[in-house]
Amino acid sequence: MNKxxxxxxxxxxxxxxxxxxLERYPEEVAAFRYLAEASxxxxxxxxAAALNGLGGALSDLGHREQATxxxxxxxxxxSLLPPADLEAHLPLLEMLLSPLGSLLYGN
Incomplete structure (x- = not known):
């Protein structure tokens, strides 16, 4: 995959x-879905990072429900990661929860 x-x-x-x-993110998400299936x-x-980026782009364009x-x-x-692997990605989880709160509460 070309990074x-x-x-x-x-x-x-x-x-x-x-x-x-917004036009590019679906391509990224599809590539990472494929990678997630393989590894x-x-x-x-x-x-998760690509989906978060897509959510951000949707939010920037006013599509809050889709972004959420x-x-x-x-x-x-x-959440599909084994607990030991999830622990290593807690900073990413924290990064995801912050915009979710803003999207849900309109901040």
Whole structure:
């Protein structure tokens, strides 16, 4: 997988090009879903991060409900990790919970 392709949505979001980012994230999410099926330990955290990015892009464009769904899906992906692996990814889980709270409570 070309790593540059896989982070393009994130780069576009940071540049304020949210509509273009939104077009890229599904490609990233699909690639990481495939990776998660082949190697859950490596793929699930990457999938969670990509879903979180997609949620951020959706939120930036005012699609709060869809954004909330993607962030919840990201948390769900992490929950599939074995407890020992999940512990190593607690910072990522924390990163996911913060925007979820903002999305749910309108902050």
């Amino acid at each position: 540059a392709l896989l982070i393009m949505g994130q780069v576009l979001s940071r540049l304020g090009r949210h509509e273009e980012a 859950p330990e490596a793929g699930l955290p990457a999938l 769904d993607r962030v919840r899906e990201a948390i769900g992906a992490l």
